[in-house]
Amino acid sequence: MKTLAALSLLFLVANVSFAAEPLPRATNSLGMTLIEIPAGEFNRGMTDDQKLRLNHPNTLEQGADLIDERPAHQVRISKPFWIATQEVTVGQFRKFVEETKYQTSAEKNGRGALVFNPAEKDGVARFVQKSDANWKNPGFAQTDDHPVTCVSWQDATAFCDWLSKQEKTTYRLPTEAEWEYAARAGNDTIYVGGDTPASVYAYGNIGDATLEAAHPGVVKRQHLTVTPEEQTDGVVYTAPVGKFKPNAWGLFDTHGNVWEWCSDRYADRYYQELQKAARDPRTGRMVVTVDPQGPETTPQHKFGDWRSMRGGCWYTGPMASRSASRAYGEAGDAFCYAGFRVARASP
Template sequence: MVAVPGGTFAMGATVDRGYGPIDGPTRQVTVAPFHLAAHEVTLDAFRRFTEETGYVSAGKCNVYTDDTSWHIDPDRNWQTPGFVQAADHPVVCVSWRDTQAFIGWLNAATGRQYRLPSEAEWEYVATLADLGDTRGGGPGVTHELANIGKVKCCGGKAEGRDVWIETAPVGSFPADRLGLYDIRGNVWEWQADCYHDDYVGAPADGSARGECPTGGYHSIRGGSYGDAGEFLEERFRLRGPEDQGFFTVGFRLAHSAEGANKGR
């Protein structure tokens, strides 16, 4: 786990990208010190969890076949996402509920309290990362810095240092200045928060937002091997049903600072 210092930052934006003002309003949020895993959870780690517990995912994995059509493919799941993965690739096609089952197993096995990061924690880390400035007209994240996709939606792209069409082994690209890998690109990451259309009424202490609206949607962050441009921005957020996975979405573990296992 990587120690993240606490601090206060301006979270959110007021830009409407055509999806509504989902990234705002901008507000000051104070994040307590915490720990975040250096890497996304791997296929090997998730497989070990299922083998030890007998856990069976619901297997609802969303894929897209063109620029706009997302649908559940009954033949896709975390074991067969539709492309080849090695053990050290980030697991995909896992739902938010799957992440909670994994975390419950890990906590029971270690006696610790791992969790998903909150949206505020994730965005705070991304603002500290200094990896491809996406604000103020910066050049953004490139194929030299992260496993990302085509400039125009959608799909993986191999270019430069990025030789992977889909997922890459975790840690294949340079770490950010905190020592975290793949905060941008590779796979989107589930967040602890219930998804709300904006930040009105959201906590200002960095904690996750509860009370999910009807439908049980949770936030995802960071972009994937199939995304570029605005999808990789610190403030950009999407949502997913808690009982469904996506072939572009995985997860990363967090831990509150007190008692965190810095060796994992």
């Protein structure tokens, strides 16, 4: 009988050999390219080894427990699934709005969206709610090729419902597990390009020297110490999707640009609860968690429908833009740093 370790190794080898060949691709009616991600296993979250390898100049963050990313745990994605290679764009979202006359959360809630306020020196107050802010007016210029922002989780799921009807198949937001599995693309490094903060700049639009030059003090507080050449991506706010290098499986912008909504409810101690549930009561051994979809509810959810986001954004430094990084927002709220990409099941 094969041991659990041997089975895990078989899954890992299968993934690596499969990834050596180009993954299947498809294009839908909106011109989105999707790739089929194979089933397999991976270590989700920040492992002890990754934490030891973490080389970040912000000593406060370096010493943090990263409680919502730990403990790392083995996850199995039991079925192949399709995921968009790029984030949903302004142009794609506009087509949805024009055909359905849909009003986003920010347009109908009376509060608008949370947008960048660079004049404020305090870090928290650098983002403020503006009643006239929405996906058409995020506070900075965008073209149809930029990722749509100022859309809530509810807006993202409404878009998926519409696209499902258009395509006669089921589109949805990826789960957190699917998102991280696809973003890592078979590697166990802290970033797609390696373990060093400087490696992230080739793969994504994050808070860098370009943003710092436009708004002094915004990025400096994140204590970036890499060279100016390495920390300059030439973009202040969002970048057109697909501008940077893709990961090994062909996904773009898994670091930075916009935080991406996932389907899961968010809980900061969710990984700990999973680990308790994943321990075999007879042997005490850890078993693999299969297709986790987030908690059904938590005590905090009586105060709001908190949903997970992944990937970092144009404002965050390398530390908050890692493959394991997690963030969250209330499902009805909209932010100038949040968007989404779509997924769908394989036949």
